[in-house]
Amino acid sequence: MTQGFLVTNRSVRWFLFTLALFTAVIAFGSEASGTGIFSTSLVKTLGKTLCLCLIAVAMDVVWGYCGILSLGHFAFFGIGGYAIGMWLMYGRTEGIVMTSLANQTIPPTPQEVSDAIGGQIFGVVGSSEFPLIWSFAHSLPLQLLMVVLVPGLLALVFGWLAFRSRVTGVYLSILTQAMTLALSLYLFQNDSGLRGNNGLSGLQNIPGFEQTSQATISLVFFLASAAALALGYVLFAWVVAGKMGSVIMGIRDNEARVRFLGYRVEGYKLFVFTLTAIVSGIAGALYYPQAGIINPAEIAPIASIYLAVWVAIGGRGRLYGAVIGAALVSLLSSWFTGGGAPDVNLGLYRIQWTDWWLVLLGLSFVCVTLFFPKGIGGLFDYLVRKPS
Amino acid sequence: MTSLLEVSGVSKTFDGFRAINDLSIQISEPELRAIIGPNGAGKTTFMDIVTGKTRPDEGRVLWGEKNESLLGLSEAEIANRGIGRKFQKPTVFEDQTVRQNLAMALKNPRGPFAVLFHRKTPQGAQRIEEIAAEIGLTDQLTRTSGELSHGQKQWLEIGMLLAQDPRLLLVDEPAAGMTAEEREKTTDILRRAAQTRAVVVVEHDMEFVRRLDCKVTVLHEGHVLAEGPLDHVTSDPTVIDVYLGRSDA
Numbered sequence: 059m060t061q062g063f064l065v066t067n068r069s070v071r072w073f074l075f076t077l078a079l080f081t082a083v084i085a086f087g088s089e090a091s092g093t094g095i096f097s098t099s100l101v102k103t104l105g106k107t108l109c110l111c112l113i114a115v116a117m118d119v120v121w122g123y124c125g126i127l128s129l130g131h132f133a134f135f136g137i138g139g140y141a142i143g144m145w146l147m148y149g150r151t152e153g154i155v156m157t158s159l160a161n162q163t164i165p166p167t168p169q170e171v172s173d174a175i176g177g178q179i180f181g182v183v184g185s186s187e188f189p190l191i192w193s194f195a196h197s198l199p200l201q202l203l204m205v206v207l208v209p210g211l212l213a214l215v216f217g218w219l220a221f222r223s224r225v226t227g228v229y230l231s232i233l234t235q236a237m238t239l240a241l242s243l244y245l246f247q248n249d250s251g252l253r254g255n256n257g258l259s260g261l262q263n264i265p266g267f268e269q270t271s272q273a274t275i276s277l278v279f280f281l282a283s284a285a286a287l288a289l290g291y292v293l294f295a296w297v298v299a300g301k302m303g304s305v306i307m308g309i310r311d312n313e314a315r316v317r318f319l320g321y322r323v324e325g326y327k328l329f330v331f332t333l334t335a336i337v338s339g340i341a342g343a344l345y346y347p348q349a350g351i352i353n354p355a356e357i358a359p360i361a362s363i364y365l366a367v368w369v370a371i372g373g374r375g376r377l378y379g380a381v382i383g384a385a386l387v388s389l390l391s392s393w394f395t396g397g398g399a400p401d402v403n404l405g406l407y408r409i410q411w412t413d414w415w416l417v418l419l420g421l422s423f424v425c426v427t428l429f430f431p432k433g434i435g436g437l438f439d440y441l442v443r444k445p446s
Numbered sequence: 447m448t449s450l451l452e453v454s455g456v457s458k459t460f461d462g463f464r465a466i467n468d469l470s471i472q473i474s475e476p477e478l479r480a481i482i483g484p485n486g487a488g489k490t491t492f493m494d495i496v497t498g499k500t501r502p503d504e505g506r507v508l509w510g511e512k513n514e515s516l517l518g519l520s521e522a523e524i525a526n527r528g529i530g531r532k533f534q535k536p537t538v539f540e541d542q543t544v545r546q547n548l549a550m551a552l553k554n555p556r557g558p559f560a561v562l563f564h565r566k567t568p569q570g571a572q573r574i575e576e577i578a579a580e581i582g583l584t585d586q587l588t589r590t591s592g593e594l595s596h597g598q599k600q601w602l603e604i605g606m607l608l609a610q611d612p613r614l615l616l617v618d619e620p621a622a623g624m625t626a627e628e629r630e631k632t633t634d635i636l637r638r639a640a641q642t643r644a645v646v647v648v649e650h651d652m653e654f655v656r657r658l659d660c661k662v663t664v665l666h667e668g669h670v671l672a673e674g675p676l677d678h679v680t681s682d683p684t685v686i687d688v689y690l691g692r693s694d695a
């Protein structure tokens with residue numbers, strides 16, 4: 059089925075080809091490969107960008123195809139990050155604690171070890187007890203399961219409540235904003251069990267790979283991110299290509315009509331919402347080890363709004379549009395806000411891009427919405443002749 | 447003749463306005479029925495109630511051999527019982543092709559996972575061809591339905607109804623905005639559909655109803671004013687009163 063699908067989908071093949079080429083070039087030029095054309099920090103930035111592209115593709119499916127303007131998908135991204143971050147932090151701290159306890163004459167009891175790890179991790183919030191949610195933090199497989207389960211379950215419960223009551227349009231968007239805001243505020247508290255506003259840090263150090271250089275680790279994560287994007291893209295392209303795509307686009311365009319055809323619209327929305335939430339969680343789990351740190355500010359409501367902006371600029375309702383939008387805007391954003399763009403001196407006033415970038419982004423968003431509703435991806439329509 | 451749909455004593459008030467007032471209608475299977483009545487008579491609201499879009503304040507809506515109540519079922523559940531509906535304004539999925547529109551309506555399992563793993567079958571493709579031939583859109587199957595003419599969209603929507611293979615078709619003003627020739631074709635499609643199913647057609651146009659050549663129910667202020675053959679109801683003094691008293695009918 060997937061094979062036939064790939065053969066008939068030219069845009070998917072083009073995307074995979076482009077991504078493979080890009081990945082090969084970066085991998086070849088990375089410090090880990092010995093050429094060192096691209097710095098390790100650039101490889102990390104690009105790897106993170108691939109993760110953002112993946113969540114953008116998910117956003118495009120839920121919004122561009124199914125018409126649900128979720129402004130909360132970064133909450134799932136953040137949860138994925140926290141879930142993997144817990145294992146990373148636990149594992150690394152355990153390593154440090156074991157080394158320091160190793161030269162004691164009496165071997166430490168498991169309780170002493172646990173207390174020492176807890177003290178290291180939760181000292182910043184004045185505690186050394188392990189909260190219940192850290193129960194699985196010692197196990198990579200279990201924590202990987204959490205990456206998928208927690209966002210999936212949250213989306214399932216939230217979506218079930220919202221879609222069953224037929225909350226749609228702007229009300230649903232507000233509800234999703236409230237969800238991500240509530241989660242972020244909760245995590246800001248010191249007793250949330252996830253180190254309050256300190257968040258989880260040192261995530262770039264992988265337990266068991268203490269001797270491996272960051273150059274190698276960054277390349278591995280870059281490749282993993284590229285593979286995840288490729289798989290996610292193919293999965294979603296397959297979902298929206300067939301009859302499922304027909305139905306969810308029908309829901310976007312005329313929900314009532316789809317109901318009268320006998321489809322339970324709630325079930326479809328729930329499916330799309332939950333599937334995209336899970337993929338967002340996976341994207342987050344790949345992103346934060348490359349970022350090195352996660353804190354509650356990452357899932358502030360504005361993050362999910364940016365996500366919608368990327369997809370709108372890139373072009374809704376076409377998956378490659380979401381990728382283009384996310385890559386372009388997030389890279390430009392780090393260039394402008396990171397001081398990469400030279401200030402413009404107007405004599406009377408100096409335009410500092412760190413301040414003015416948001417204005418520029420806002421203006422582009424307005425222009426795209428007004429004049430190019432198909433976004434940047436719409437340009438491809440001119441390149442490709444429609445078979446008629 | 448047992449009735450397929452039995453609506454009895456149904457009333458519905460919108461903000462103090464009685465749109466449906468003690469309405470009782472029975473439809474058998476097969477049957478072709480026309481419902482006429484001036485604007486605001488409650489024809490569309492009647493369909494809303496049967497299809498689960500609007501919940502009545504009182505009354506019963508019973509379906510099928512087992513006299514199952516339709517009140518309290520969701521729109522999707524009612525549709526899956528075998529009731530298809532065409533809206534007053536043509537509503538097809540304009541971004542999708544004619545074939546995709548028909549494929550979505552085809553009678554197949556409706557759950558998300560069944561749909562996700564759905565594979566096109568030769569039978570399905572053949573059924574789509576048959577329906578396309580029936581509604582005269584064989585040459586348009588690959589076209590985006592937004593590009594169709596108004597009349598073609600109306601037919602496509604009727605085709606989607608047929609694809610659902612329902613026992614009861616509720617068709618709201620199918621001929622609105624059609625040319626005389628298109629209307630004639632529409633009556634033919636509806637009459638053929640009614641040979642094996644129950645078809646309820648709401649229409650303003652008397653010529654159209656005459657050509658349907660079926661039992662007519664006259665609705666007025668949410669209530670049945672008269673019922674019977676067209677000539678019978680049009681000679682009814684109360685019906686004449688209602689129609690002559692209104693210019694929009």
Ligand SMILES: Nc1ncnc2c1ncn2[C@@H]1O[C@H](COP(=O)(O)OP(=O)(O)O)[C@@H](O)[C@H]1O
Nearest residue numbers: 460461465483484485486487488489490491492
């Ligand atoms: N959802 C609604 N809210 C308020 N009034 C409504 C609603 N639906 C229908 N009505 C009113 O009920 C009456 C019957 O409308 P309708 O069934 O559409 O008439 P018809 O289809 O016979 O022209 C109209 O006066 C209309 O304004």
Ligand SMILES: [Mg+2]
Nearest residue numbers: 489490491534
């Ligand atoms: Mg009407």
